[in-house]
Amino acid sequence: MAALRGRWPTVVGVLAGVGLLTALPALVPSFYVTLSTRIIVIAMFALAFNVVFGMGGMHSLGHAAFFGLGGYTVGLGVTRWDWSFTVIVLVALALGAFVGLAYGILTQRTNGIYLLLLTLALGQAIWGLAFQQVEITRGDNGISGVTRELVPLVGTGALSYYHFVLLVALASTGSLWWFSLSPVGRAIVGTRESPTRMAALGFRVGLYRNIAFVVSGLFSALAGVLYTWHHRFVSPDALLWEMSAFILIVAIVGGANTFLGPALGAAVIISLEFWVSLHTQRWMTVLGLVYVLTILFLPEGIVGLGGRLRRRHASVDVPVIPEPTASRSGRSHE
Amino acid sequence: MSASSSDSGRRRDSASRKAPAPPAVAVERLSVAFGGLRAVDDVTFDVPAGQRRAIIGPNGAGKTTLFNLIGGQLRPITGVVRLFGDDVTHRRVHQRARAGLARTFQITNLLTELSVWDNVLLAVAARHAPVRRLFWNALSRLDSVTGPAAELLRTWGLWTVRDHRVSELAYGQQRVLEIVLALAAQPRILLLDEPTAGLSKEEAGRMTEVAAALPGELTLLIIEHDMEVAFALADVVQVMAEGVVLATGAPAEIQRNDEVIAAYLGGARGDA
Numbered sequence: 001m002a003a004l005r006g007r008w009p010t011v012v013g014v015l016a017g018v019g020l021l022t023a024l025p026a027l028v029p030s031f032y033v034t035l036s037t038r039i040i041v042i043a044m045f046a047l048a049f050n051v052v053f054g055m056g057g058m059h060s061l062g063h064a065a066f067f068g069l070g071g072y073t074v075g076l077g078v079t080r081w082d083w084s085f086t087v088i089v090l091v092a093l094a095l096g097a098f099v100g101l102a103y104g105i106l107t108q109r110t111n112g113i114y115l116l117l118l119t120l121a122l123g124q125a126i127w128g129l130a131f132q133q134v135e136i137t138r139g140d141n142g143i144s145g146v147t148r149e150l151v152p153l154v155g156t157g158a159l160s161y162y163h164f165v166l167l168v169a170l171a172s173t174g175s176l177w178w179f180s181l182s183p184v185g186r187a188i189v190g191t192r193e194s195p196t197r198m199a200a201l202g203f204r205v206g207l208y209r210n211i212a213f214v215v216s217g218l219f220s221a222l223a224g225v226l227y228t229w230h231h232r233f234v235s236p237d238a239l240l241w242e243m244s245a246f247i248l249i250v251a252i253v254g255g256a257n258t259f260l261g262p263a264l265g266a267a268v269i270i271s272l273e274f275w276v277s278l279h280t281q282r283w284m285t286v287l288g289l290v291y292v293l294t295i296l297f298l299p300e301g302i303v304g305l306g307g308r309l310r311r312r313h314a315s316v317d318v319p320v321i322p323e324p325t326a327s328r329s330g331r332s333h334e
Numbered sequence: 335m336s337a338s339s340s341d342s343g344r345r346r347d348s349a350s351r352k353a354p355a356p357p358a359v360a361v362e363r364l365s366v367a368f369g370g371l372r373a374v375d376d377v378t379f380d381v382p383a384g385q386r387r388a389i390i391g392p393n394g395a396g397k398t399t400l401f402n403l404i405g406g407q408l409r410p411i412t413g414v415v416r417l418f419g420d421d422v423t424h425r426r427v428h429q430r431a432r433a434g435l436a437r438t439f440q441i442t443n444l445l446t447e448l449s450v451w452d453n454v455l456l457a458v459a460a461r462h463a464p465v466r467r468l469f470w471n472a473l474s475r476l477d478s479v480t481g482p483a484a485e486l487l488r489t490w491g492l493w494t495v496r497d498h499r500v501s502e503l504a505y506g507q508q509r510v511l512e513i514v515l516a517l518a519a520q521p522r523i524l525l526l527d528e529p530t531a532g533l534s535k536e537e538a539g540r541m542t543e544v545a546a547a548l549p550g551e552l553t554l555l556i557i558e559h560d561m562e563v564a565f566a567l568a569d570v571v572q573v574m575a576e577g578v579v580l581a582t583g584a585p586a587e588i589q590r591n592d593e594v595i596a597a598y599l600g601g602a603r604g605d606a
Binding site for chain 2: 178181197198203204
């Protein structure tokens, strides 16, 4: 309803945003194109993460696993197994979905801090695989020389890869947006608000949690694919818990209760990282400060800042207990 | 159910027409304990389809626990729960809901940060198996969902607040929305857990009208502390204390029952 009423500004806003992003390489120096590519990849990861975190209300600290699995699929597929582009992408998506399902099933009855610790453990187990299976993954050294020859690009170099990433990210964002409005997507939000109410309505809560993890895992893995091709390199760092914590902070700083909030968080944090790194080595300290300040002053994230200004304090002028118009007819006693 | 299953199909058909329909809710020797306390202790009763039964009793009588056992939120240590003759003792909450059972909660249990509209859409979607699994169409664009949802909101006087978050509603409206969500699934059995709790006298009066206006074919179990409300709504009143059923009968009978009066005025079972 509200979406229908405010539709034109949204359509114009989306078109302007897409146009601006498409034209960006023509407007800024090429270094910023690389930075923007990184922002878009992380933004996509944050949006995928937020299916579990924001929509589902499940605190995952193990999402680096999906991201890193996607990343390693590219790294190994290109350098070791000579897979085609299609196979690489399909395997990455399948891995993301499958591991997502495993996460969902293994964390079925946990919430809050227990869910956080369990996903952390699962994520670290997968990190351990990459770290220790040196023969396959080259361990701590990571896999370098991941060329982009396979990527179906219009041209070569950073500029055309930017457009490739943008295209994939926009398609993913559109799909996730669509998904978030679907009955299944809304039901996932419902289980965040009250699992007991959803169960009493007839929804199988566990199923919707699993779907959230599968969808989230799938798109996180796809973001990981883009990430590795962006850096032409992948290491266990992509799987490390710090990556999980980073994406959690990105989502919170941007605003996990809104659809695009996490993407905005990615833009702000990565821009800040770039700017801070020009002046000091203490980026992690600054990130910590940003996080603390967000929690203290912007509990709804940066997006909440705008929402707070717009929030309507409309009075609800209907009787407190409305008069029902249902008829009493049809009552029958045996 | 088991008795007629050995009969031939034809005879069973004619038999079932004559035989009384299975009760909407039947509990048999139901018990559950929290620590050492038997919250519900060997309780047996039937509620025929279409009956309106009020369950009354002092705090700690086991009324809400009984609802949780019927709804599947709790599992009994012994005993059986049947809905329309089907043993659902081991079925989960959502399976019982799909069997036609809906409930409200004593402590308001809504999708608080979603709009009223979204709450009702989800509640309506819950009853359509294909819709529940749909992930490519927007929920708010499905006519099979929005139609019934709009009708419910208009009927129950919440249409004008449909775009508000549930958390912005007045408490009384939230209590009504609880009932609307329960009704959205077109249940055959409705459990109302203290619908007037926390409402003012005037609001409670309106809520009583709301409950009285529920469709007649619906089997209604209602936990109520307000005797006036309970006696006004119910065909049958069931009195509970300390986990057992003290008395069951028509409102007029119950009002004269000594044991019931004792349960409310003094210690529940005489000495203790």
